[in-house]
Amino acid sequence: MINIKINKPKYRSTYLPRKNRPCKLYYERERYWEYDYLKNKCKEMRLEKSYRLYQVRLMLSYLGVFFIVHTFITLLVCLVIFTLPVHPPYVNMEIAFQVVSASLVIACLSVNFIEHIVVHHCWYMAASSVVATLIATFSDLGQCLIFKEFYGWNLYNSYDTYILCMIYMFLPIISIKICLILGAIVSSLYIGHYYYNLGVSLETENFNRTVDVTHFFCFNLLGVFYRMMNDILVRSSFLDRQQYMIEEFWLRNARKQEAALLNTIFPPQIAKSIYRSIKERIINANLLNEKQQARIQHSTIMAIQMHPDVSILYADVVNYTHLTTTLPVQELVNVLHDLYGRFDMAANIFNVMRIKFLGDCYYCVAGLQQPDPQHAKLAVSLGISMIANIKEVREERNLDIDMRIGVHSGNLFAGVIGQAKLQFDIWGVDVNIANHLEATGEPGYVHVSSITLGNLDLSEYIVRPGTAKAQQDPVLQRVPMRTYLLTGAPERDSVRRSQSIAFIGFKLRARSGQLEKDDIPKDLKLSETLSEDFQKMHTAGLEFRCCRRNRKKDTVSNNGVKWCCWALPAFQDRRLEFNYTYRTDYVLKYSICISYIIGVVLVYNQATANRTICIACIYVDIILFLFMTGMLCIAWYKKFCFWKYHEEKVYSKLSCLIFTIWEKVQHSATKRIAVYIFILGIFFTYLSLSVVNCDLYRYQVFFIENTLFNYERDQDMCFRPWVFTNLMALIIGLTFTFAHIPFGLKTTIAILEVFAYMIILYFEYSFIFHHSKTTYAFLPSEFAHAMRIIFAFISFYIKEREVEFNAKTNFKLNNDLRRKQQDADVTNLSIVTLLKNILPSHVVELYLTHLEKHELYHENYAMVSVMFASLINFKVNLKSLRLLNDLISEFDKLLNVYKEYYVVEKIKVVGCTYMAACGLDFNIASLGSKAKMNIRPPSESNENSMFGGDNLEQVVLVMVYFAVDLMRTLSECNKAYAASPFDGHMSNNGICIGISSGEVMAGIVGASQPHYDIWGNPVNMASRMQSTGLIGKIQVTEESAIILRDFGISCTFRGMTYVKGVNEIPTYFVDIDSDLNFVREMDFNPRRRMTLFNIETDSDADSNLRESV
Template structure:
């Protein structure tokens, strides 16, 4: 079985170079010719990097530019300087420097443009192309962008095309594209359909009413022309590429066309009145906010122009012809209130919809980002697991870990197997190589901890690369011993040749080190061919290992070998088939095991020996620097040129910037260049992550269209928008709604506007005051219920008696969907009813409007427009007598009738302000309201409206009014227009609310999966490393340029072996060629590992298993450094913990013996002292400890006695103070240490101290 040799490091004589000496040595090294070459090469690469950036920028700028005249201009403008933190040449992280940006000119549609051009001014495909070019440029030239907000372009999520200048907030062009395609495009399409449908409806009504064509030519020209114009725009809008490029033009054009239509409607088809086309202009105002792609500022300006122009136009046209201005003023004020209400409702709707859409966009980004992160976590987990275990074993073990993380009963049936799972397979026809670095123990005694870990990592990293090149798999590192196998996991016909070639390459590599540094080290290699059992045993600290008699023989082939030569067995020689020349090895002379088993051995003759180049001596540095640097320093500096990757160097990276075997180019590189290459490999991962996120977002945006929400979906029904999943539907309806109080507030503001309008135009009756007073009271109670919690929160002391209110308002209203529905229904029903309520109490006791006209003076009728004749006569009558006016105002002031219709429209708008209330409820409420309003207009109060029209257009004196001037027709059409518009907005809002809920639900589930993957990664990492070391590598502040190493002053090591297992292990058909023997060993090691889960053994760290030997340590999880002033017993308490753990191992083995009918006994050795801990190996990272104390602990086990715990004299003294009884064994001879006095620890303890001091 493998021998567990460890590097002896004399920490007591550890020497560290002062900083000045290190600087002097570095200066001496950089003055060498190789370093000079490095500096020149680095400067050349910097210049090449700049030239490449210039060339690419010039290519981007020149594309599409025509004419040679712009070449000189391009040459001037193509310079771009980047000076920001994280990008000062190659990405140093200094203090933040201001960004000096000279923006190059870019071309747009074949036309050269200069100055700063933001991405929102370019088409989306050009934005994506520019972004992609920037990314490919970064990827090609290898420059390092600073990470985080300091890096170029970083800190601007989703926006890669512009440079983030400090203090400037960049435009998120991805969000604009998302907003454009998900919200603006479908709404413009629906708006155009509504307008075209209105035009068709007006034409149908016109022809159905039998009006004369020659009397209404303006109408017949205006409406079809508008229909044709909007149809043309509709066709262009449906072409998404045109829509994206001409979005602003379309929005302005549609708005201008609508306003123009409104004025044509006003001045055609009849007389001009103060209430003319108010509903149509209110429609324009509302759609400017809700359906046209204006910004909030643009919408305010456009709607302001719309309202102001209507008001000013009517005021100017009517003011000069009205003898009494008072009635006109009240109507104009009513119009202003209606427009103000439309502006407030539209701005409110736009603001909340923008917030909701931004949230949906953020959730969309999260849902797109989470699969990327999940993919990253899975890739990281796969990479980490495959760095520990072969793929065929890793898959099975990963599934078991995931099941364990997801719960004990997740997706599995109750197992009837009482044994732990065994992940071991048998492989035949493989070759095993063992290699030991001769002289390294002496060299390590002169190393600092950092130098020792660096040397081991570089050496074994080089060996890993050689193994990769020769199709060998590294199995394990034992101190300075390295062994690997060829023919795993797939059989190879030339496995023996691969191992021999690898051994020769290893000897050649060590020879180069020896020649270059003058350090006396060499390589001793042994190779044997045969069969192996390979896999993982135990539950903790998995390490892929091999077992068999052939493995033991290969280990002894190395022990009986010759430094600098490859020692092979006769079996391996047969597999070589004459590929190499050999000579007798005489291994029996140097190793008793080989002699005992009669193994014939050979030494391979290196084919390169005769072609040895004398030029290798040129690289020898002892002649130049040998007197200035220690051997360990020379070794460390030379080995750095090999460029071995660091353990877990790619743990936080999506893309490995190294080669397949985890290394960069490992040809002889001048020292120092590796550091430059390391910086090249550490490019900003965040930039690549954002690039991938942007690309997926672009694909998502491209997949969005106006018809998508109407197509069949796996999650949402097309018509009702219900979720197919009933549980999801129930969860959506029960979500909290903190903004509900603002919905009620906005509805109350609309109610106030309705009240003001009716007060301005209606007769002042008692019914008007009482009805609105009661309605105000009820709405005030609803508002108080919604806001009481917030009021009481600010006045806790003064409103102690109403402590039940916060629960009602902040919990019940917010969290109770049924209560929200009741309050919504109450509020909207109240507003809708009050819009027409007073219309039922208007009577006509004192004559009709026709009487007013017939009694008016003839000069008024002949010189005044018909509409103003009414107003003038009403004004004249009011001047005659206030009493007469009060007696007949209900019959005479019928100009209030259009304003009832406008109040009905405002009532419908109040339904739409409840954005997150169920879409089907709002649809039903608005539909019922529109039907009832039309019944009132067309049936119950039809005579009143007919009388109003007849009064304006007497049959004998005035022509018949057109469709646009007929109050009944336009009132009904206006109601249906607003109903359809509000219904589309409600459905659009409902769809994206549900879509946002789906994104959130998906994001939640993916976050749980990501958390499982992260936990899996942590479990895997902690299965390789102690928890505190795993935190170091998982930490955000860890840099992959650093190797982990740590010195400890007092660590207790234990080696516990089962020597009887060697005799127990046999290979026969009965035990499946040794597989059943390993199953028992797996049970033993697994039971030992289970002890580590006990709280009292939380300080015990398993290091590894070596064959049937179990290695553990305590004292590694404490913070190293000067010992704190504490009690002597507490300072060495971890030594007592280790002894207790050894006792527990003995007890566990006794239980196993009873069940397996065996008589295994442990041989345990314990020692304490200073050690070095570190992680080495990029291919299979391995945590280990080194030091003289570790070697002594190993010798305590190998020289021990079955059933005994052997300790050194120093350790026995500590144990005696802790209450353990030790008996002196005597002085024994220990290999490499001379004669040592050792002690046995008794299993019976005499606790002179309290129980609390014995155990932690």
């Protein structure tokens, strides 16, 4: 046997906060289990029609169960009558009476199984039920009248309780009002029969009248309670089913979107590993503690593979710098999206994978996703198509732009490194060669190496010798090679407008515990799926659809509920069974209410029937009344407060205490079961006391004397047998109808009640029961009493068995629904995570909003600081890439430090160059009306500079702090590698950093995948500052140096430096000492200062701040 450790769900009160303060009322969850709320919700969700059709199926299932029960009871009655020792002719007539009555009832109701009649004429179900009920009622009463008039037998009715159970529990009557009216008619007929045909005396008339009225009232009330609870369960199940299907619909679509996005970012070779890693991190974030999460977050992903026989294409837009510095942001984004969208579509046509953009550089690889012997031809064809596309854009938009392209064939490493902004990239000697082929090429031509040319059919191209620059390039001539310039006609359909390229749409599921009207998808396929699924919804443990075929022979249904020994439904999963038992009971107040009413009736009947003083009964009366009244007040106090004040009122400590007590009872299965057992125990004890109070010997003496001397018998000397039996049947009904109690426990208690009753009936007080009225001629009275209890037990058991199966099916559905919601949430989070790996965090929501409107997203920033940091002395091999992955991952961890105020955003990593920017998002939280918000990077905790919160130039200082932190991180990594016996040769890595600042444009372009990029003079200048800088130095432009000096940071003038595109400009080095700390300006009073958490607040706000820190 496998032992499964099950943790009991923990409960925490939503009331009674610290120090027992007043509280507010939370009634939202209870509302979800109220009949009127669920009914209105079905109408709001436009489900009433579908619900009615499902309700018809459900009731037909119950009707099929009733046929079995009714047939069994009829056969049992006939068998008992047939086995009587005396068989006069009219006894056979009784058997015929039973068979004919049952046959008429079944025949009348059988037409309901003809689907087209029921669907088109729903009134027939109610009409056939009324006729069947009247047939059963008049058959029972008619038999009593016939035997009284013709044979002198004063018989007691047989089926009053059973017919009421039949009305409320089995007959296909949709309306509760019709059930109640029909139940009242049947009750009135039986009460009238009792008064006019049983010959009651005047002394006992008032008592008998009230006893019969209360008896039928309680059974009708029990039936209405069952119908309401069943309707609540079914409606809740129906709404859950719809939400389940919609969640499944959302999940399928989300997974398709996720797969589409993932496949556009990463090739299939590594997409699965990245996907699994993202999913695991999202799931672990909900399950693990902070230390475990940190351990997982610190684990780096390195998914790098070697790809032989590929062709690398590098493309550069000529005059790109002029383009990004002269065009307005909206026009620039439109141009770039049109241009790169065309390139993406052409790459898709030639099966070439675009790697990424790098400003004016667009590079991709042929033969990477799938090996292709024609990779060289595909790459060159794409290059020719790109030249044709940019020519068309140039002519349409009147722009002075062109394309310079380089293609080389060879081997490369490809994969993902780092922790943040995971992007697919390529490395290798051949990648560097392709890059230099592009840089030394000519606009309008594809510059290829001799290796690539050898894989081409030269008859398809015009071939020219390579450029002179290529012959002088040190990288290309390191392994001497000849280069060539190619041109040719672009292939058909490879030159297309980007407007024809559709966006990848993302619509994420709104996270909500409950389905709202606006959340219902209008998709036709979903509507059809919902309609089909509602038709397939399981109706009960036994199904009797006339059209059902191919029934499964196994005992386990598809919903995970199995039958234990046919009698008890149970889950296959023990944890699920445990959670079902310990679920919260939000309808407990209704069970308490009906128990209270039955308790009052029980006390009244016994107090009226027993004229002798019973001290024990008085004590039990008081205990029962006080306990039930207290439970009723506690149970309904919350509902009363919500009805009168709703949730706005602040309640006193006493009210909060009552709320807490009731909430604990609702959430605790142990407490609910204790209340349930106590109520039934005190009911049965009180009923038993009325029996024990009877002096059996005295009753027997008086009975013999009354029989011998024909005295009138005292009806109040002992308990009344039929009153006791009816009350016992009522208690059995309450035992099964009490909501959210384990079915096995209900059945066990009901069996014990039946067993105790049989002991009283056949052993303790058989004399009294034997001399009461019987229900059939020559049938001993004790058999009549036993049959009534058995009929009640069978009816309530079968009914509750079906309800339990449906309840467990609904619970399983809710459990699956929660899992679907969690899966959908994880999928949504993974989509957002993937988008955040491409876009800055603040851009994701804006991008999705613009995407829904089919608009291009773009922004314009007045002041952004841009940094390029390049790692030097890297050899491209697997060991170096492992080191590169470690270093980039450490750099990415620093981003978490720069997220609170001025966010440092990683833009991309290209090769060994790390690009970041500060100022793309300002996320400064308000700390109060008197708070002065100041920032200070944690890496420089001992500095005393400060700056004002509204100065945009602060982003330059934050960017420089981040750059110094990169240098410190690299220094620590070099020390760690130097101390390693295996990696000591990797400890001589250097870094060269360039920073520039100014006005920047940002936007999202591209068709095959969304690509976020920034453009403007600061981007170009930061790149040039890095490329012309020195190892171990931070080179900045003059504008950035002036800003840093204002903050008190010393900058040394380097001199006039030649920068491509702008000639010579003054540049500066940020002064850093040997310990990698800033050098301050000597005798300089900075105009801007900056500190960390320099906040002036009130005392309360200050204490709250210290707690949060």
